[in-house]
Amino acid sequence: RTAEDDIANAWTPVSPSRLIPFSPRVSLDEAQCATIQTGNTSPGSDNITVNLLQAVWHIIGTHVRRLFERCLSAGHHPKPFKKAEAVMIAKPGRRDLTEPRAWRPISLLSCLGKGLERLIARRLAWAAVYYSVLHPQQAGALPKRSATDLVTALIHDIEEAFARKKVATLVTMDVQGAFDTVMRNRLVLRLREQGWPDYLARWAGSFMSGRSARVRYQDTVTPSSPLQCGLPQGSPVSPILFLLYTEPIYRLSNPQGRFGYADDTAILSIGDTAEETSIMASSSIDEMVRWGAANGVSFDPKKTEVMHFSRSKLRTTPAVRHGDVEKHPELALRWLGIWLDSRLSFRVHVEKWAAKAKAVAYHLRGLTNTIHGPLPSAVRGAVRACVEPVLLHGSEAWYPGTNRPRWSQPNKDTPSSNQHLIQRMNKALNQSMRAIVPVWKTTPITILHRE
Incomplete structure (x- = not known):
């Protein structure tokens, strides 16, 4: 996906079901906690570290608080905070390092800018849970929701299907590109549709516009280049913005059977036979792909996996279709670090x-x-x-x-x-x-x- 997949106007009239309270006021304690009471993360191109901010906080604290509050109320993200230095880290298990996908770019951003982003991220995460903006089975970057909690909920639903002598089929899918696929105007429109204040939507649009990055690998540093779309990996606010961006996925048909952690999604279909659940799973995949095509999101068929669950031995193990690709069920499937097998023997x-x-x-x-x-x-x-x-x-x-x-x-x-x-x-x-x-x-x- 490219910036050409974005919509032209993010400010078309919307009718959200409710307006989410989100005050632009920032207290000194909140600004301090978000900026200097964190780990000593790597600084951005300005070379200002967290330790340095801690040393001078008694001088700059009130000014930083005022800056954060004005940025929120005006819906503006300062230009110096948008400059990133991308460090290339090889993904584990990738042997062919000549492929661009074998590398994960981590954006080193201004520590002061990350304080503002962290403050907004914490507020967004709390409000998204409290006001049920996100699906109950959507996790990642949210308080009190871990990957293990999500898999436990999935296992509970499969065990309930076993108790009713049903068959369950699980399909796991991956959002291709994840943060890189997020479009500026689509994100702004999504936030407005969900009921967030306009100044917060404007801040998100400002956060994503005018960004630039230079790439550093070992001793080589490239010139800075403009970025047209995508959320920066390494920003504290990127994970929660991505969850809000992909939230409609979990409101499609069979919402109680949908699970998601960041860019990893799972769909659980329950029926009397494996043939029935396979048809249901294929239909759910088609629905996801159609939604993705309409919203500028792609799902990688190579990473789609299927597994049938049953207490008794299945006579047949039908495949599930992801577009033109036929996905056959796995003997063991790993999702969020936990290996699942057809009888939940573990x-x-x-x-x-x-x-x-x-x-x-x-x-x-x-x-x-x-x-x-x-x-x-x-x-x-x-x-x-x-x-x-x-x-x-x-x-x-x-x-x-x-x-x-x-x-x-x-x-x-x-x-x-x-x-x-x-x-x-x-x-x-x-x-x-x-x-x-x-x-x-x-x-x-x-x-x-x-x-």
Whole structure:
């Protein structure tokens, strides 16, 4: 998509269902929290760091507060804040670095400008949740909504389908280009349609217009070039603006079966047979593609994945169509870092993450023995930081506890059938304990637990 896909006029008359309260007033505490009470992020082309702003805040604080308030009320984003230096970072897992898609450009922006953007982003995120602007199953850049929460909600709906002896089909899709696809006038119109104040819509339009960037890679820096469209990656306000831009996706048909995290979307179709749910899924994809064509958004067919879920073995596993591409169901599908399989056994998920955790545990164990090595307290800190988060990744979504409700009688509990997964995880945990405590290889596990 290019800037030519944008609409000509963003200020056509609209009739929002309600007006969202959003005051342009900015307090000194709010400006301070957004500007200097953050991590020491890399500065932009002005080379003004957060540490420098902290050192002089007692002098410039009131002026910065007044600047932020005037920018909001006037709907203006200052020109010096629009200059970016794009640092090229290779995407993980990409081997052919000659392809432009193998790189992720991160925009280094003015730290003072990011203070204004962060202030607006926090307000937008809070108001979008409080006033139900965004779909309840839309997450990313929102308070109290994590990727694991979203997958947990998805798993809950699949388990409910199992309880009713239904079949579920999941389709995951990816917005091609994500931030780069956002058009200035379309974003302004979307904000007005959602009921945001006109001065906020004007600020968003000013934020996206007149931007420029120069690219830095190692010791090479290119001349600055104008940017015609897209949100800058690295800006605190870009994620929430992107969510608001793509919000209509989750208001299409079957809204209760739609899930989204940033540019990753998922559609869950539930029916009596896999053939029925496949037809429903194909129809939902067609609807998404039509909406995208009308709104300047593309979906990458190569990244579309399909999976059927059923408690019993399916006689057929029909494919789902994404345009002219036929997508066959996967044996295991990874979405937002959690591996799903057709029966929700989570065996693949635990095996993959336990293997990664075990590899780190073996490495830590190689650093210690009964004669020399780091202190046990230091190794324990490494285990907590590097092994446990990997081993327990996504456990909130798949682990029900020692007991879980029965499928046929939800008011009665039955012992969980995934204790064998805990045993797989214990292997990595046992290696971690042997790394922490300098003991012999033959030392029983029970003694390690006690230590």
